[in-house]
Amino acid sequence: MKRFQFLLLDAGPIIKLFTLRIWDEFIKRCDVTISRIIADDEALYTEDGCEQINLKPYEEHKLIRIIDVDVLCIDRFYREFKLQGKYDIHAGEQETLAFLCTPSENWMVCSSDQVVFRILGRLNKADQGISLQEILAATGLGSGLKWETANPAAGDWKYTKKFREKWTHKGQEDFVQDSPSA
Amino acid sequence: MNIGHKLRVAREGSGYTLRQVSAQAEVGESTLSDLENSKREPKFAQLSRLADIYKRPIEFFLMDDIPGENVMLWRDTPSTEDEKKKTEAEFRQLCEQYHRLEVLMGEAKKPKLPGPEVSEPGEFGFQQADNFARKVQNQFCLGDIPSTSLKQVLEENLYVKIFHLDFAGSAISTKSEEFGSAILLNRNNRLWRRNYDLAHELFHVLTWDIFRKAPLSANKPSEFEEKLANAFASRLLLPTDSVRERIDQVKGSGTTVTLEQLDEVAREFGVSLDALLWRMLHLYGTPAEEIQKYIQQGSQLKTSRPPRLSDEPDKLPERFCSLAIRALRDGKLSLMQFKKYMDLSYKEAEGYLTDEEGLTDEKISISAA
Numbered sequence: 001m002k003r004f005q006f007l008l009l010d011a012g013p014i015i016k017l018f019t020l021r022i023w024d025e026f027i028k029r030c031d032v033t034i035s036r037i038i039a040d041d042e043a044l045y046t047e048d049g050c051e052q053i054n055l056k057p058y059e060e061h062k063l064i065r066i067i068d069v070d071v072l073c074i075d076r077f078y079r080e081f082k083l084q085g086k087y088d089i090h091a092g093e094q095e096t097l098a099f100l101c102t103p104s105e106n107w108m109v110c111s112s113d114q115v116v117f118r119i120l121g122r123l124n125k126a127d128q129g130i131s132l133q134e135i136l137a138a139t140g141l142g143s144g145l146k147w148e149t150a151n152p153a154a155g156d157w158k159y160t161k162k163f164r165e166k167w168t169h170k171g172q173e174d175f176v177q178d179s180p181s182a
Numbered sequence: 183m184n185i186g187h188k189l190r191v192a193r194e195g196s197g198y199t200l201r202q203v204s205a206q207a208e209v210g211e212s213t214l215s216d217l218e219n220s221k222r223e224p225k226f227a228q229l230s231r232l233a234d235i236y237k238r239p240i241e242f243f244l245m246d247d248i249p250g251e252n253v254m255l256w257r258d259t260p261s262t263e264d265e266k267k268k269t270e271a272e273f274r275q276l277c278e279q280y281h282r283l284e285v286l287m288g289e290a291k292k293p294k295l296p297g298p299e300v301s302e303p304g305e306f307g308f309q310q311a312d313n314f315a316r317k318v319q320n321q322f323c324l325g326d327i328p329s330t331s332l333k334q335v336l337e338e339n340l341y342v343k344i345f346h347l348d349f350a351g352s353a354i355s356t357k358s359e360e361f362g363s364a365i366l367l368n369r370n371n372r373l374w375r376r377n378y379d380l381a382h383e384l385f386h387v388l389t390w391d392i393f394r395k396a397p398l399s400a401n402k403p404s405e406f407e408e409k410l411a412n413a414f415a416s417r418l419l420l421p422t423d424s425v426r427e428r429i430d431q432v433k434g435s436g437t438t439v440t441l442e443q444l445d446e447v448a449r450e451f452g453v454s455l456d457a458l459l460w461r462m463l464h465l466y467g468t469p470a471e472e473i474q475k476y477i478q479q480g481s482q483l484k485t486s487r488p489p490r491l492s493d494e495p496d497k498l499p500e501r502f503c504s505l506a507i508r509a510l511r512d513g514k515l516s517l518m519q520f521k522k523y524m525d526l527s528y529k530e531a532e533g534y535l536t537d538e539e540g541l542t543d544e545k546i547s548i549s550a551a
């Protein structure tokens with residue numbers, strides 16, 4: 001059985017995994033699900049922009065799952081959480097978070113975007129966020145990587161547990177501030 | 183929600199045929215037609231792709247009503263309606279993005295813009311346009327050479343949204359309840375032309391509530407209104423005292439000035455030689471026929487002299503970029519959305535994130551007490 005079963009991946013971690021050339025190994029160890037918009041329009045190139053990322057063959061061979069969310073699901077997400085004017089996220093991130101908020105399995109989102117973690121904190125879903133560093137450590141793929149010092153210029157700190165915690169905490173503060181009794 | 187109807191409105195509003203959208207979105211024409219006729223519901227990924235093509239936010243398709251379209255005033259309308267609609271769609275999208283950033287950062291301001299001394303279109307004449315330009319010049323502290331500071335004052339003090347795009351036409355102005363006043367300039371035009379267009383469009387923006395009241399003139403300014411806008415622009419960019427003083431300096435003890443000397447003065451004021459010559463009609467009472475003759479001669483002068491140095495303005499205003507960068511670093515704007523707003527590659531967008539911002543709260547602070 002794979003270590004992570006209900007794992008939603010945002011564009012940043014996909015790009016990183018392809019850049020590190022560990023994507024194929026990663027999907028052997030985790031059940032990966034990706035939003036249609038992220039797969040088709042966002043995770044397109046490796047970090048240096050040189051190598052194209054094509055997720056279609058992986059989808060066709062059922063190695064990953066791509067989800068197509070209904071507009072109604074997005075509409076519900078908008079109306080229920082009223083995040084407009086507070087955070088501005090791309091359509092792929094909206095699709096991922098709206099799917100996460102559907103009452104199905106206990107999905108986890110792996111992102112490298114501060115706003116995604118912040119929104120998870122704001123939605124009181126802090127425990128449904130995870131960093132790439134944590135997943136790679138749990139799956140035995142990250143032993144050779146030193147996230148915080150390896151290459152600061154490349155923004156590797158975005159994939160760390162510390163980064164996730166910092167922004168999730170900020171979202172939790174937003175939650176407290178936005179709650180009626182605050 | 184009636185998404186189908188909104189899809190049709192958005193497509194037609196941005197000047198696309200079903201066939202063109204089909205090719206761009208990689209969705210069959212019959213599917214698009216079914217979506218527009220509400221025979222089937224789009225998946226969110228389809229809607230998102232169409233929203234990108236039509237340059238509409240997702241919210242447009244999710245809200246209960248279709249918001250009214252803002253009037254856009256054109257200077258030199260393009261030859262085809264489709265081209266016009268595509269430019270308007272892009273301009274509106276930029277204004278909306280700018281406003282979203284302002285809201286995110288709590289900086290959506292609606293300053294009170296100066297107004298003219300009259301409140302009805304019929305009361306407006308050249309004297310009123312002249313007085314109004316003088317009032318604006320003083321109130322904005324534009325100094326002796328207004329073209330050098332006008333854009334900055336409008337953007338930073340009055341929060342007018344000014345963009346530069348490559349499009350068929352010269353300039354567009356609009357005013358919206360939602361995002362305020364905005365002006366689009368053609369980035370391919372020379373600096374002097376853009377200066378004049380900006381001042382011209384400023385007249386429309388500042389007199390919007392006067393001239394856009396009447397239904398017949400709401401979408402298209404009358405010829406007379408355009409002449410008033412030109413008079414205003416001319417008076418604003420070429421202040422009486424400064425221009426007279428400069429021309430006096432140039433002519434020295436003589437009584438005449440050469441076209442070459444006037445061309446130099448026009449360059450200093452950031453306007454065309456033609457604009458300065460027309461201004462002289464008012465300043466020195468030079469007959470119009472004579473001005474026409476000088477303009478004719480001036481056009482020959484232009485061909486024998488090297489073209490003026492110009493610049494290539496950025497598409498996005500400085501404040502737009504500043505708001506986007508701050509929103510990104512404050513954790514309010516996602517990297518992918520930042521990349522889209524700033525029209526950057528993923529790698530370029532990533533460069534705006536810093537290690538300090540991500541992992542520590544340590545920032546360099548300088549005492550300003």
